[in-house]
Amino acid sequence: MPISELSRRVSPASTRARALLRGSAGIAVAMGVMNVATYAFQMISARLLGPADYGVLAPLMALLMVVAVLQLGLQATGARRISADPEHVAQIERVVLGVTYRAALGLGALMLLLSPVVMVMLRLDDIVPALLLAVAAVPLTVMGGQAGILQGERRWLPLGMVYLGMGVPRVVVGTLCLLVSPTETAAMLGVMLAMFVPAVIGYVALRRPRDEAAHSEVHAPRPVAGEAVTASLALLAFFVLSNADIVVARNVLDDHDAGLYAAGLILTKAVLFLPQFVVVVAFPSMSTVEERRLALLRSLALVAVLGVVATLGAWLLSGLAMVFVGGQEYVDVQSRLWLFAVVGTLLAMLQLLVYSVLARQGTRSAYLVWLAVLVLVALAASTSALSSLVLVVIAVDATLFTALLALSLHRLRDPA
Numbered sequence: 001m002p003i004s005e006l007s008r009r010v011s012p013a014s015t016r017a018r019a020l021l022r023g024s025a026g027i028a029v030a031m032g033v034m035n036v037a038t039y040a041f042q043m044i045s046a047r048l049l050g051p052a053d054y055g056v057l058a059p060l061m062a063l064l065m066v067v068a069v070l071q072l073g074l075q076a077t078g079a080r081r082i083s084a085d086p087e088h089v090a091q092i093e094r095v096v097l098g099v100t101y102r103a104a105l106g107l108g109a110l111m112l113l114l115s116p117v118v119m120v121m122l123r124l125d126d127i128v129p130a131l132l133l134a135v136a137a138v139p140l141t142v143m144g145g146q147a148g149i150l151q152g153e154r155r156w157l158p159l160g161m162v163y164l165g166m167g168v169p170r171v172v173v174g175t176l177c178l179l180v181s182p183t184e185t186a187a188m189l190g191v192m193l194a195m196f197v198p199a200v201i202g203y204v205a206l207r208r209p210r211d212e213a214a215h216s217e218v219h220a221p222r223p224v225a226g227e228a229v230t231a232s233l234a235l236l237a238f239f240v241l242s243n244a245d246i247v248v249a250r251n252v253l254d255d256h257d258a259g260l261y262a263a264g265l266i267l268t269k270a271v272l273f274l275p276q277f278v279v280v281v282a283f284p285s286m287s288t289v290e291e292r293r294l295a296l297l298r299s300l301a302l303v304a305v306l307g308v309v310a311t312l313g314a315w316l317l318s319g320l321a322m323v324f325v326g327g328q329e330y331v332d333v334q335s336r337l338w339l340f341a342v343v344g345t346l347l348a349m350l351q352l353l354v355y356s357v358l359a360r361q362g363t364r365s366a367y368l369v370w371l372a373v374l375v376l377v378a379l380a381a382s383t384s385a386l387s388s389l390v391l392v393v394i395a396v397d398a399t400l401f402t403a404l405l406a407l408s409l410h411r412l413r414d415p416a
Helices: 001-021 024-067 070-083 086-113 113-122 128-152 157-180 184-194 196-205 221-252 255-273 276-286 292-316 316-325 328-359 367-378 387-411
Strands: none
Touching: 024 070, 024 128, 024 157, 024 184, 024 221, 024 255, 024 276, 070 086, 070 128, 070 221, 070 276, 070 328, 070 387, 086 113, 086 128, 113 128, 113 328, 128 184, 128 196, 128 276, 157 184, 157 196, 184 196, 221 255, 221 328, 221 367, 221 387, 255 292, 255 328, 255 387, 276 328, 276 367, 292 316, 292 328, 292 387, 316 328, 328 367, 328 387, 367 387
16 A cells, blocks of 8 residues: 555544544543543552551542642632633733642641641551652642643643543552552552652643733732632532541441441542543533533533443442452442442532532532531431441432532523
């Protein structure tokens, strides 16, 4: 075959591949790979550590997710401001990055100071895992501001690379650390080292110089920081809600059942983050007055469908699902895996509602989430069995979802 003819045949395929990666569909692919890699690391950790030791690592990872709310708040702030005011993109990028670097260093220092508290709260054998978590918080937060800028500019290809950097290095570096030393300290070391990869990718993507053609006091450091704090507090409420149960389980269940509950939460988190790309793609539309109601309803419908499919799969194929939550050491939780999938579905829809609130600059709905956290902790603390704990979580999450959906639809009833 002549080379010219071969190049003509190859070129359309490569062009389509590049178009996919540069489009919003590429984000779905990148985030899918990120989530698969992230939960592959959790599955590997569960197998290498066993129920008791994995019951120690799981709360550390849950706490890291709570710490990540500042990263997500910075991302939401950068993405919303650039989408709403592209004429000031250079100023917004500079200010968001400045706020991000200061916030990252401040959070890292705070977590170092709180390391003894973390050690006591999570009943760790030593302080090293808590210190590693504090260091990991710095590049994780930096990545948030970088991702927000890329998301606001619709630069899907570099944003997708950042998301890939969040997942793939974690499973590679984390697994290597666990193979050398199968302990929670080694696992946290791997996670900490991997966190620097997406921050480096984001730095490379944003290092080109910018000319600030226009300046606005609206995008000065103080209002940007204020919005980031407001968004982070709203997201903090959600992530505390979605991770409080594992901390409670660590304290009300014995070590074996706490490990089983942590294994079930692997499936919960998989279902929660499976439709995460929907939030990333829908967020700009939910920030637009004319589109926000329809965008929210369509996104909720898509998330609900994915959740139902995952729940049915966990129920009908529970034996296969066990492969993804740690194997036969965790067989006692097999019959209840579908309940953990229900929790993940409810949390995914709650997450979408919270981002809808951020997109329309609403804050009062966060009070309902904090109230749900208090109710969940109070009710869950009185349980002593795994099944009772997961049913309490489902009841609280379902009630909160109903209340938030009704409130959101009421707020959005007028398109203007």
